[in-house]
Amino acid sequence: MDINEVKSHMKENPEFKKELLGSIDGYVVKSSEEFESLKSNIANEAISKKTSEFASSIEKDIFETTNIAKEQDEKWFDYQKRVLGSLGEKAKKVSSYQKQLEEAKANTSTLDETIKQEYQELKKAIPELEERYKNEILSLQNDNKKERKSWEISSAIGQMSFSKTLPETLVDLAKKSAVQDLMTQKSEFRDGKLVFLDDNGETLRNKDNNLEPFSAGDLLKNKLAEVLAVKSDASGLGTSPKDATQTVEGIALDPSIKTQVDLDRKLGEKGLSTSSDEYIKERNAYIKGYAEANGGRAMPLR
Secondary structure, eight states, rough: OOHHHHHHHHHHHHHHHHHHHHHTOOOOSSSSSHHHHHOOOOOHHHHHHHHHHHHHHHHHHHHHHHHOOOTOOOOHHHHHHHHHHHHHHHHHHHHHHHHHHHHHHHHHHHHHOOOOOOOOOOOOHHHHHHHHHHHHHHHHHHHHHHHHHHHHHHHHHHHHOOOSSOOHHHHHHHHHHHHHHHHHSOOOEEETTEEEEEESSOOEGGGGGEEOOOHHHHHOOOOOOTBBOOOOOTTTTTSSOOOOOEEEEEEEOOOOOOOOHHHHHHHHTOOOTTSSSHOOOOHHHHHHHHHHHHHTOOOOOO
């Protein structure tokens, strides 16, 4: 720095002028060389001080702005360069994050459309699913009712006593026929009880029991009367039917057939097998005609 630069600096910075004059105060210059040396030292000292103040100000601003601390023995310009480089990397990351965010938003929009489409498809399928499961549930309920009905019929048969004198195959055949009849008979459950219905859906009622609904046991007793164990009583159950030949609902009653044993023998003479449907049908029809012709009295076993 030459003398003109010092003068110019002093003119622009009054404080520098005071500091410069204060520094010179007390010095005795003996030669022009000493004066030049003194002048240069004072100028360098002042500039160094201002530079230090500027650097400190820069460092303070950088720290307060970025919260990145200056490292030990790091020059202010290196500090500035490092921080600016770090900010540049962060700026790149921010840009990258922003790009990823935009892509995520686009993907979310696509995902929303996919979800909406799947929801609409599911919404459309719900009525069909409901109908299918409704039918399946109804089928299960019907199966359950059928099983309950079968159990009640089997339970009622289990409480009955059957003839020991009739062939076992004949008794089993009668049981099978009776069970099949009741299983195909219209029925429903009311308050947990099995109720049998006629073809019009009306309740079948027992005239001999105050018109109470027929139970499975009541109907089975009527259907299995010919194979149940016989108890002797004064009802005339073992008496012969009317000797006159009669026809009831197309069934010709043979006066010689007085008991179920007679009937089985007669059917056997016709060549019918006891396990055939024709045998069962004719036998049941004859016994029913016999009862109607004899005031509702069951046909004697023997």
